[in-house]
Amino acid sequence: MKLGRANLDEFGATVLALAEKDRDVLVVTSDSRGSGKLTPFGKALPDQIVEVGIAEQNLVGIAAGLTAAGKKVFAVSPACFLTARSLEQIKNDVCYSNWPVKLIGISAGVSYGALGSTHHSLHDFAVLRAIHNVTVVAPADNFETRAALTSALDYPAPVYIRLGKRPMYDLHEPDAHFEFGKAIVLRDGPDVTFVATGETVILALQAADKLAEEGIRCRVISMHTVKPLDEAALLAAARDSKALVTVEEHSVMGGLGGACAEVLLQAGVHVPFRIIGIPDEYTMTGSQEEIFRHYGITPEGLAQTAVGLLAVAAVD
Amino acid sequence: MIKRANTGHTAGSLSSVDILNVLYNRIMGVTPANFDAVARDHYIQSKGHSVEALYTVLADAGFYSAAELDTFSSGGSHWVGHPTRKVPGVEHNTGALGHGLSVAVGLALGMKKDGLPHRVFTLLGDGELAEGSNWEASMTAAHYKLDNLTVIVDRNDLQITGLTEEVMALEPLVDKFRAFGYAVREVNGNDIPELVEALEGVPFVPGKPSLLLAHTVKGRGVSFIENVASWHHHVPSDEEFRLALSELDQAEAALNGAHR
Ligand SMILES: Cc1ncc(C[n+]2csc(CCOP(=O)(O)OP(=O)(O)O)c2C)c(N)n1
Ligand SMILES: [Mg+2]
Numbered sequence: 001m002k003l004g005r006a007n008l009d010e011f012g013a014t015v016l017a018l019a020e021k022d023r024d025v026l027v028v029t030s031d032s033r034g035s036g037k038l039t040p041f042g043k044a045l046p047d048q049i050v051e052v053g054i055a056e057q058n059l060v061g062i063a064a065g066l067t068a069a070g071k072k073v074f075a076v077s078p079a080c081f082l083t084a085r086s087l088e089q090i091k092n093d094v095c096y097s098n099w100p101v102k103l104i105g106i107s108a109g110v111s112y113g114a115l116g117s118t119h120h121s122l123h124d125f126a127v128l129r130a131i132h133n134v135t136v137v138a139p140a141d142n143f144e145t146r147a148a149l150t151s152a153l154d155y156p157a158p159v160y161i162r163l164g165k166r167p168m169y170d171l172h173e174p175d176a177h178f179e180f181g182k183a184i185v186l187r188d189g190p191d192v193t194f195v196a197t198g199e200t201v202i203l204a205l206q207a208a209d210k211l212a213e214e215g216i217r218c219r220v221i222s223m224h225t226v227k228p229l230d231e232a233a234l235l236a237a238a239r240d241s242k243a244l245v246t247v248e249e250h251s252v253m254g255g256l257g258g259a260c261a262e263v264l265l266q267a268g269v270h271v272p273f274r275i276i277g278i279p280d281e282y283t284m285t286g287s288q289e290e291i292f293r294h295y296g297i298t299p300e301g302l303a304q305t306a307v308g309l310l311a312v313a314a315v316d
Numbered sequence: 317m318i319k320r321a322n323t324g325h326t327a328g329s330l331s332s333v334d335i336l337n338v339l340y341n342r343i344m345g346v347t348p349a350n351f352d353a354v355a356r357d358h359y360i361q362s363k364g365h366s367v368e369a370l371y372t373v374l375a376d377a378g379f380y381s382a383a384e385l386d387t388f389s390s391g392g393s394h395w396v397g398h399p400t401r402k403v404p405g406v407e408h409n410t411g412a413l414g415h416g417l418s419v420a421v422g423l424a425l426g427m428k429k430d431g432l433p434h435r436v437f438t439l440l441g442d443g444e445l446a447e448g449s450n451w452e453a454s455m456t457a458a459h460y461k462l463d464n465l466t467v468i469v470d471r472n473d474l475q476i477t478g479l480t481e482e483v484m485a486l487e488p489l490v491d492k493f494r495a496f497g498y499a500v501r502e503v504n505g506n507d508i509p510e511l512v513e514a515l516e517g518v519p520f521v522p523g524k525p526s527l528l529l530a531h532t533v534k535g536r537g538v539s540f541i542e543n544v545a546s547w548h549h550h551v552p553s554d555e556e557f558r559l560a561l562s563e564l565d566q567a568e569a570a571l572n573g574a575h576r
Contacts, residue, residue: 031476031483051483053443053446054447055446057448080412085412114396115323115397116411117411118398118411119412285391290392
């Protein structure tokens with residue numbers, strides 16, 4: 001696997017390329033162009049960047065208005081503020097009013113690490129899942145980032161895309177198929193399935209490598225779209241596997257794991273199951289890597305979880 | 317701190333540290349001994365990113381040993397990159413801009429209801445003023461005649477992207493604050509005697525919240541950091557660090573000389 005760049009860098013380059021081809025493409029920022037990797041965009045296309053100051057609620061309302069005026073708008077702000085501070089604007093002005101704003105949550109999850117909990121977004125999947133009319137996407141690599149942005153451009157409804165700061169490995173062939181709501185199976189195996197999203201997918205793949213050394217073969221699914229969930233892919237995996245582990249850089253409540261549990265239980269499909277994410281507690285302080293390690297969101301931690309679940313499966 | 321941790325907000329801490337120094341050492345009577353009481357002066361730092369200034373002044377005020385600062389932003393430390401109440405002496409968790417003023421208004425209002433004579437101070441960034449919540453809170457402060465509230469604005473003219481007047485114009489700022497019901501004063505926010513004189517004079521007008529517009533230099537004290545937007549969260553290289561310390565040492569020596 002080749003190490004690519006940070007999904008945020010991929011975002012900055014992709015949105016610039018899209019905007020160069022179409023004057024109706026605008027980015028809206030809230031003193032966030034530097035962190036959003038949009039400084040080159042601002043220099044190249046000064047008429048297509050709208051700065052609103054440190055005012056995230058204003059940012060989302062203005063993005064809705066610009067969309068009503070026929071523009072294709074990327075509203076770009078740290079995921080922590082965008083999906084908390086501006087939640088009512090997202091709910092009413094974007095989703096309820098159905099203006100297809102492209103909401104870009106930068107430095108998502110615990111990317112901001114030691115800046116602390118004000119800067120973490122461990123709630124964004126949960127709150128947005130509970131709001132009707134928004135597609136929620138967490139790209140796993142540069143390819144998925146590019147594909148998600150391109151798909152969002154003319155998508156007729158609101159889309160939320162969350163991006164991190166860390167360089168990501170390329171997980172896909174350049175000609176892979178990407179579609180909102182369609183999971184991508186990266187590897188197949190009959191023992192354990194990892195359903196992962198965003199920047200934890202690579203960790204699930206690495207866990208699968210470790211388990212392969214012990215003769216445990218895994219299916220790894222990139223569930224880039226957390227909503228609407230690819231129920232068919234999930235149910236097939238649950239039926240085909242002895243155990244299922246979900247992985248996300250999000251609270252264990254209300255995110256990908258919760259979404260999967262809702263589907264599985266209501267379909268009457270029972271499989272030994274674990275949700276791996278950030279538990280409901282005062283989040284451990286430290287860098288993203290330290291936080292991941294603390295909560296077992298590592299190849300070793302995930303492999304261990306899988307082995308534990310297989311033991312449960314063997315007893316059942 | 318910032319150098320060791322390889323993360324932090326360098327320039328905004330340098331612009332605010334004189335204000336914090338004056339508040340904790342001359343104006344407020346907050347000590348580790350009375351910290352748990354409501355009946356004392358209070359400080360809420362709305363511009364949470366200037367946390368290094370706050371942590372340093374609190375260590376100096378005896379809330380904890382300066383050695384704790386060496387753990388800044390390291391795994392498991394409470395001394396994270398924005399103020400949290402896990403750190404002794406911190407009154408409120410901040411870091412998302414545009415929250416501190418509302419909380420300070422609530423605190424001041426509650427103390428008024430109990431007839432307490434103590435004051436509430438809060439520090440805002442100028443870029444932070446674009447958050448609408450500040451103006452909502454300002455209306456409330458004037459409406460309830462909170463003359464026990466002093467809002468200090470660190471007017472360093474910069475935010476992350478560049479000049480406030482280019483990113484989102486604030487001027488005429490004094491007129492705006494007056495229109496929202498504040499008694500306003502302007503000072504050089506890096507001049508200790510001016511800060512002491514102004515803050516000893518609160519409330520500026522009885523029956524009104526006070527607003528101190530503190531004109532500061534972002535990155536104050538280090539020539540190559542002063543007024544350079546990119547130093548907002550830039551970490552100094554080894555060479556820059558050495559230079560910065562030597563400039564600060566020289567300034568300290570000059571001050572000590574002047575006092576002798
Ligand atoms: C709600 C919110 N939006 C954005 C940020 C990111 N941010 C941190 S500091 C900063 C610039 C602050 O500028 P200013 O208020 O002028 O502070 P100073 O110049 O004193 O550092 C921004 C945008 C934040 N912390 N909170
Ligand atoms: Mg400023």
